[in-house]
Amino acid sequence: MITLFIGSGANAMVYRIVYNNIEYAIKISNKMPTKEYDIFQKMKVYMNMSDLNYKIIEIDIKEGFVLSKPVGTMIKNDDICKTKYIIQILKQLAIGQKAGYVHRDIRINNIILDRNDYAYLIDWDSSTFNGFKGEYEGAFITASTPVLKQYSSSNGKEVSAYYADDWVSIIYMILLSRCSKDKVKTLKIRASHSMAYELIYDRQDILEDKAILPNESNLSDYKNEVMNCLYDIELKRENLTNIDDLHQRCMKLIETIFKLGLMS
Known part of the structure; x- marks a missing residue:
């Protein structure tokens, strides 16, 4: 029924x-x-x-x-910034990857909260194996920069997938939840029209703007300790195959994001 x-x-x-x-x-x-x-x-x-x-x-x-x-409801923006939920999601992601899968579709719509206040990562239908290259099925506004570049150059037909992409998407998901609705709407418009290359630069401008931070004086620390580390993971994505190492890198970024006042 x-x-x-x-x-x-x-x-x-x-x-x-x-x-x-x-x-x-x-x-x-x-x-x-x-x-x-x-x-x-x-x-x-x-x-x-x-x-x-x-x-x-x-x-x-x-x-x-x-x-x-369990049956849950889609997590809200205010909740995706809570450390306890992200830790729960990261554990599930690590298990999925150790079972051999790259999720590829990590975004707020694919995180649910159940009645017991537990967050679940759902919808592994778009997943594939590490090192895959082919037609892209997955998230746009939280996709890694290399994924978006390959999507743009191949019209979505020759896009690679690596474990690191999922961990990067987690961070993008957290940071984008801290942006204004108007700015996220701009990215969603780019995504809806598959404007991957434009999305790369719009997202970078939005995430590196001082408006994202509660304390503007921390902008330099934020760029150095969060965004530059994120870009470094993207740059090395093909070689980052140790899932425990990726988990640790992601947790370090989350700790920094927490200290900067972007998570609770």
Whole structure:
């Protein structure tokens, strides 16, 4: 029984349903329904082998439909800047990557909060393997700069994917949530028209502007300790294959962002 329409994306619609007296989210998609199920099964196997007890979305397939739980609501801008939620998301991302996947679609629409105040990274349908090069399926405004450049030069047909891209997208997602709605709207317009090259420079201008900081005197520190470190990860993305190292680099950036007053 369908109880609520939750949301929609480019390739799917999601509803809240009750099945056998259990509440699920059901995804109706034009993509292969078993892909995400297989990914989460591999993530569970990795966690069992590594004796980890992290929370991840549980996925099942019933009568040809993808069902997931817990059912949550899309996280809000104010919440994506909370360290506790980002730490929860990073753990799930690391598990997914250690199971062999690059998510490629990390953005605020793909983070949900459940009733127990836990954040989940969802929608691995666009994921691929590290080192992949081909047609791009994924986020735009949070995509790494190399991804956007390749999208622009190949019309989206020859775009590579590396583990580092996901970690960069996490940081972009946090920083963009601190920008004004008008500025983010500009980026969304670029993204909606696949104007990847223009998006690169508009995003850089927005994220390096003093308006993003609560204390303008910290702009130099912010550029040196956050943006330059982010660009360095992008530059070395092909060679950054150690997921624990990427996790550590991302946590260091988050600690700096917190100290600068951009996270709570």
